[in-house]
Amino acid sequence: MARNKVISNHDRGWPVRVERGGGPVQHGALDHSEAPAGLDEVRRYRLGRLQSEMQRQHLPALLLLDPINTRYATDCTNMQIWCMHFETRCVFVPADGPVTLLDYADMPFLAEGLPTVDSYGVMKAHYFFAAGNRMAEWASAFGSQIGGLMARYCPGERRLAIDRLSHLGGTAIQDLGFEIVDGQGVAEVARSIKSPGELDLMKAAIAVADKGMHAMRDALRPGITENALWAKLHEVNIAEGGEWIETRLLASGPRTNPWFHESSMRVIEAGDMVSFDTDLVGPYGYCADISRAWVCGDVWSREQADLYRLAREQVEFNMEVIKPGMSYREIAEKSWPIPDRFKKNRYGCLAHGVGLCDEYPSIPYREDLEEYGYDGAVEPGMVLAVESYIGEEGAMEGVKLEQMIHVTETGWELLSHYPWEEFEA
Known part of the structure; x- marks a missing residue:
């Protein structure tokens, strides 16, 4: 079976060779005929962002193994979650030249028609499950594979940026005389600025999250377990073309304080606070990162209502602080002052980037x-996802809220529209 194929890429002006079949090709394994944005335009934009950042940092080549980064560079997916814990596929991106995808196995149909993949091959994987006591041998073969790509597409260059790689793989590349520098920052900075098409795809993921949250809300009643409630979001996401959910952050009653308990078989009771964080990777691979809090039965205590009002106040205050051009330090210094009794359990950050997953900054x-x-x-x-968690140390319950915004030239646009709770207490 042939091990290297070049996928059609006429519009980028590089040599083209197609080794299998003929006629029109499809974009990977998914049907994107009803995408809300031109996917090829988004794909070219993202690859262009990577290469522009490489050129800004004077880096001749970038090797990506993180599946989020390989997705960003090529939009070619293959067992994304599985590949997150095995180094089994990678993408080689020259600052100015053809892109090579080295996959888990010889499955070129996954990349057919993608304008971001010019050459397809199989990666010389060297993780223990696959290589056993031959890890060092296969790592050396992997190093030679990457060295060959450097010689072909970046002749004479010795610097290679890598997002993540085991020490065996890194050593094999260094033994060939290459200097390894950080590539994760290259990818994160590139990913941080979204095109209009990307925003349309993100809004599609958010719409799926909204639909899933409505399904959860409808299912919330005394006697349902946290896991059964959480499953409603998963069900809608998969049924609507989504991909996975990054975390299991749903908790009820006393498990809402402190934050970060994962969903369990606990039975939710009437009057329990229920807080959750979607962390949903939806259609087209984009993340919807939204948090909400409800009370089972919709009868709020005064304490629950006060926690919710404070969390909402924190999110809305900090959204109003954020302006284009502001430094991260300036935003932090002008942010909502957390009351002393809630500081101990405050969330890990005021806001963070969102794209194909949570990201810089x-x-x-x-x-x-x-x-x-x-x-x-x-x-x-x-x-950006603007965060809040309000829960007093030693108290019974806490509230997690989070909104997504798109920073514009003059301010920001609200992206997450699932309604706040309205209640009497």
Whole structure:
């Protein structure tokens, strides 16, 4: 069976060779005929963002193994979750030249028709499950494979940016005389600015999350387990063409404080607070990161209502603070002042980027600036999730809320529209 194929790419001006079949080809394994944006335009934009950032940093080549980054570069998917815990496929991106996808196995039909994949082959994987006591041998073969791509597409260059790689693979590349530099930052900075087409695809994922949340709301009644309620979101996501959910962050009653308990077989009772974070990777691979809190039975106690009002106030106050061009530090310094009794259990960040998943930047609270803050500024085209968790240390319950916004040239656009709770207490 042939191991290297070149996929048609006439419009980019590089040599074209098609080795299998003829006639029209389809875009991978999914039917995107009803996509809300031109997918090829989005694909070219994303690859262009990567290559522009490489050129800005004077990097001749980028090797991507993180499945989120390989998706961003090529839009070619293959067992995404499985590939997150095995180094089994990668993408080689020159700063100016053809892109090579090295896959888990010889399945070129997955990349047919994609304008972002020029050459297809099989990666020389060297993780223990596949290689056993031959890991070092196969790592050396992998290094030679990458060295061959460098020689072919970046002759004379010795610097290679890599997003993540085991020490065996990295050593095999270094042994050939190459200098490895960080590539994750290249990918994260590139991903941080969304095109109009990307925003349309994100809105499709958010619409699926909204539909899933309505299904959860309809199912919420005393006697349902946390897991059964959480399953409603998964069901809608998969049925609507979504891909997976990153976390299991749904908790009820006393499990809502502190935050970060994952869903369980606990039976939800009347009057329980229910808080959750969607972390949903929906259609076209884009993330909908939205948090809401409800009370089972819709009869709110005064304490529950106060927690909710404070969490909503924090989210809305901090959204109003955010302006294009503001530094992360300035946003933190002007953010909503967290009452002392809630500081201990505050969320991990004030806001963070969202794209194909949670991503750069992460903007800390003022209390965490010195330990966790870094330089940078909000730019038009960023999509941010603005966070809140309000729960007093030692108290019974807490509220998690989160909204998504798109930063524009003059302000921001609200992306998440699932309604806030309205209640009497």
